[in-house]
Amino acid sequence: MRLHNWWTIFKILVLYYVLSGSAWAQNASSLVDLMSPAGYQTYREVVQLQRNGNLDIAQAMASELLTNARENGDFTDEAAAQRLIGLVATQRHQYDLAEQALTQAEAYFQSIDEYLLLAQLNADLGTLKRIQGRHATALSRFYNALSMFTAFEDSEGIAAQKSNIGQVLEQMGQFDEALEAYSEALEVQRQHNDQHGIMGTLFNMAEIYRELDQLDFALTYFNDALAQAKQLNILATIADCYTSIGMVHRAQQNYAQAQQAFLDAIALYEQLNLQRDADWARTGLGESLVGLGKIERGVSMLQNVLTRAQARANVSLTTETRLALTRVYIDQQNWSAAIEQAEVGLQEVIQRAEGKRQSQFEDLRVTIFANTEQYQRAYEALKNQRAIEETILLQRREAALTKLQSDIEYVRQEQNIALLRKNKAMELSLAEQRNVRNVTLLASLIILLLLCFLLFSRHSHKLRNQQLAGIVKRRTRELEDKNEELQQAYRTLEHMSLRDALTGCYNxxxxxxxxxxxxxxxxxxxxxxxxxxxxxxxxxxxxxxxxxxxxxxxxxxxxxxxxxxxxxxxxxxxxxxxxxxxxxxxxxxxxxxxxxxxxxxxxxxxxxxxxxxxxxxxxxxxxxxxxxxxxxxxxxxxxxxxxxxxxxxxxxxxxxxxxxxxxxxxxxxxxxxxxxxxxxxxxxxxxxxxxxxxxxxxxxxxxxxxxxxxxxxxxxxxxxxxxxx
CATH class of the missing domain: 3.30.70.270 (Reverse transcriptase/Diguanylate cyclase domain)
Structure with a gap:
């Protein structure tokens, strides 16, 4: 190697150790460092309003912040306002507006290499994709955010992303992996006394237990989340907790307690002007009223919710209400009304390819046909249900592969961040090199040190080659272990699909x-x-x-x-x-x-x-x-x-x-x-x-x-x- 090449490398190393800390500090800024004082004050107020569910006021203030930023030519305030608009639009189910606003904010922070803010935007976009059911994209976004927060040792961000990943895995049917992710998030949140994070994680864990029909566990966690929400006075989350608690009581046939929980939720939703969420609670209230013997009132409430959901094109609520009406009509042995709701609901979910809902409607159709002595149709509905459940099982297997691919993408992203760090340090070192040429006194010292460095570098090069060989060997072994774990997971999944989880009997x-x-x-x-x-x-x-x-x-x-x-x-x-x-x-x-x-x-x-x-x-x-x-x-x-x-x-x-x-x-x-x-x-x-x-x-x-x-x-x-x- 020529002497002047070693000279260049040595100067880069010296400058890297001197300047690398300040280089990365420039890329770990927060909005308080970049926004105008007035803009940041407005930003904090809007975030608090959005968290408390005051969406009308939050949306108006975010739009005002955007207008002022554009008039003043303040691009950072404009990007922050776009993020706020995206967050509010996501909560209002205005997904196109949310994606447009969040993408514009992401593009700006990417142009100025603000990686900490980019991590937050990745998390926001991941949440949007999760709500839309685009699980693979959501996982990719959350893992990107996790790798960035990990690079900056941001514990709050790390916990939030683990919780987000748990939510996606829950929707993909990977309940064990989701609970593991939530547990990791909860541990970090408790270490740092993150009350908002603890509340959200407890709520998410409760939802998994409700999905697994472990209702006593679910009720315990929902009550814990409710206590946290009341302590923080977050009205929207309090209402969500009441709704979920009502659903658990309804499933346990505790109709009086379910009725009270749904009424509390509806009162808060109406106070916050969240009518769509209020109708979700009314669906559960309608079924609870029927369970209490108030049949006419309960059915009327469900029919009114169905009418409003169809008018708003709220397909999820429409489907949920049809399921509730079908169950009520079956209990009342009103077979004609029950089959009408079941058939219409089935066609709606088939068009949207919602396998789980298809299975629920087919199960209700089996009950209806069996009770009306239409045994051939009952048999066909049962076969359809079995085929759908097999499809769902295959989708869960594919979800496991998606999770593995996301894990691999997370590792790759960490490597990319490390490379970005190295490139930034190299750029700063090269810039400083032009100034070092004028420092003649330092040149003589560097020449003396370079001779020692030359001998040391050869020895280091040899050690590095040995380390790389060891790393390659270790990575190969880790990949083999991961492959074996995946095969074991397939075997476990196959066993679970053929055995009853509680008794061990065949299913x-x-x-x-x-x-x-x-x-x-x-x-x-x-x-x-x-x-x-x-x-x-x-x-x-x-x-x-x-x-x-x-x-x-x-x-x-x-x-x-x-x-x-x-x-x-x-x-x-x-x-x-x-x-x-x-x-x-x-x-x-x-x-x-x-x-x-x-x-x-x-x-x-x-x-x-x-x-x-x-x-x-x-x-x-x-x-x-x-x-x-x-x-x-x-x-x-x-x-x-x-x-x-x-x-x-x-x-x-x-x-x-x-x-x-x-x-x-x-x-x-x-x-x-x-x-x-x-x-x-x-x-x-x-x-x-x-x-x-x-x-x-x-x-x-x-x-x-x-x-x-x-x-x-x-x-x-x-x-x-x-x-x-």
Whole structure:
């Protein structure tokens, strides 16, 4: 290397250490350093008004600040005013105006290399994209902001971005990752006593628990956020907390408490002139009124909200109100009104490709069609719902990839910032080099030092090469570890998609994927035996046990939902003990379980049912406090195929409906018992004699022929058959 090159490098290094601190100080300014005193005072007032929800006054003052800045030619005040306009427009759902204003502010601060302010603008634009549902873009913006705040060691900004990232991950369905991000944000906020940040993070964590249906946790966090908001006197957030608390109480069927929370929220929203938010609260209030028996008033309120939402083109509120009306009409058994709202709402969300809402509407349609005996349409709606849920599952997997890509982009952004620092230091060093030429006294000293530096640099160069090799090796290992973590995440996600999270039993997804093959196997063996003239292969029958915990709602009301969850877990363990590992053990829904036994003689079904009934009756269930209580269950079961001589005469759906019929009959026959049908046959007697002479009323209602009924009751005549089938 030539001497003058070393000379240049040495001067750059000297100037870097002397000037780098001041260089980056110039790029870490805040608005108080750049704005005019009067402009900054107005800016602070508008920010406070916007935080408190006084949007009309905030918007007017921001527009006035923009006008004054343009008249005075003050570009910094103009950019600050644009940011304020963007923030208010975002809160008012005026997304085009918000993006235009925030982008203009970002362009100005980028032109003067003010990276701290650029970090804040990235966060503002990320919030806008998150509200619009553009998750990948929002994550990119928040990670950009996080890397900048990290570079400047701005703890408040770091915490805010972690909280923002948590909100995006929550909307993408990545609840565990979202809670982790919120926890990191909350730790930083508590260290720095950031009361505003703590309030927002608690509220966001509560929303996740509500989404996961962990309502007690959600209510605790919402109340904590409400206490913070009241202490800070932020009216808009207080109203939001009341709305969310009302939703939790409504889900818990605490309608009186829900009504009061919604009324408090509406009063604050109207005080702040936030009519759209007030209508969100009225939607929950309408359902709560119906729950309290004030049906006409509740339905009228929901219909009025729907009319206003359609007039304002508020598609989200329109959809939410249609869902509420559909649920209310179903509870009132007003099937025509219910299906009208469900069909219109379904078409609206299909046009907007809102998978979660589609699934909710399809679930309501299944209930409506099943209750109006439109079983084919109910089956089609159920298939649509399953397809939508599978699509949502795939989207969550894609969301995990998006999160990984954002993490990689965050690392790349940190490297870019480091490069910017280096470039800025180089530019300042080169500028100073022109002045050093005139310092002749310093030149002689530098020449002497340069000789020592030459030897040292060669040694440093060798060490640096070794360090780079180590870094490359370490990065490669980290990438391999990340890849393994991603594969493990895929495996975990697949397991979660097939198992019930609480009990560990299989869920309906697993049953839908595996049951058709078992049905076909059984039918094939019966058809083959019939063609070969052999006896029916009874060992290839399927036994379906539909099991329900008696008085489970009373258990929840008496001991609480935590104890109810513990009962479900212990009940699943009893089922696993009674039945074989190879049997399909499925949580059918709520407190209902379904067990499909393969390769089992149908004559063994009564013994299995009695073993399960007695095992549950003898078990000791414990409350959250350790107290012991007893519980019982009711069981209905059938064998498939019902007619062994003509296996194709009946379907699995008929067998399942018959098991459900037996379960309901067991319930109304005193509970803690089992009723089953081992076969259904047509005989010469039923062909030659009238049905009135040969068949019971229950058999005529079911219309499957002669039924072979067994029960744990004293006599078949003790069965109180369910008449609605």
């Amino acid at each position: 309906r997804h697993y049953l839908d994927a595996n049951l058709p093959a078992e049905i076909n196997r059984s039918l094939h063996s019966y058809r083959a035996a019939k063609e070969l003239g052999r006896k029916p292969p009874e060992q290839n029958s399927l036994l379906g046990f539909l099991i329900d915990i008696d008085d489970f709602k009373t258990i929840n009301d008496t001991y609480g939902h935590v104890t109810g969850d513990k009962v479900l877990v212990q009940f699943a363990k009893i089922i696993a003990h009674v039945f074989r590992h190879s049997d399909l053990q499925v949580r059918w829904g709520g407190e209902e379980f379904l067990v499909i036994c393969r390769n089992t003689l149908r004559s063994d079904a009564p013994d299995l049912a009695e073993r399960l009934r007695s095992a549950v009756a003898e078990a000791n269930f414990k409350t959250q406090t350790g107290a012991v209580f007893k519980a019982t269950c009711s069981i209905g079961f059938t064998a498939f195929p019902l007619d062994q001589s003509d296996a194709a005469r009946t379907t699995w759906e008929q067998s399942f409906q018959l098991a459900d019929h037996c379960l309901y009959s067991a319930k109304i026959s005193g509970k803690n018992c089992w009723i089953g049908v081992l076969s259904a046959t047509t005989t010469d007697e039923t062909d030659t004699l009238s049905e009135t002479d040969t068949l019971s009323e229950n058999e005529r209602n079911i219309d499957l022929g002669r039924l072979s009924v067994v029960t744990s009751l004293n006599h078949l005549s003790a069965i109180n058959w369910h008449t609605d089938i």
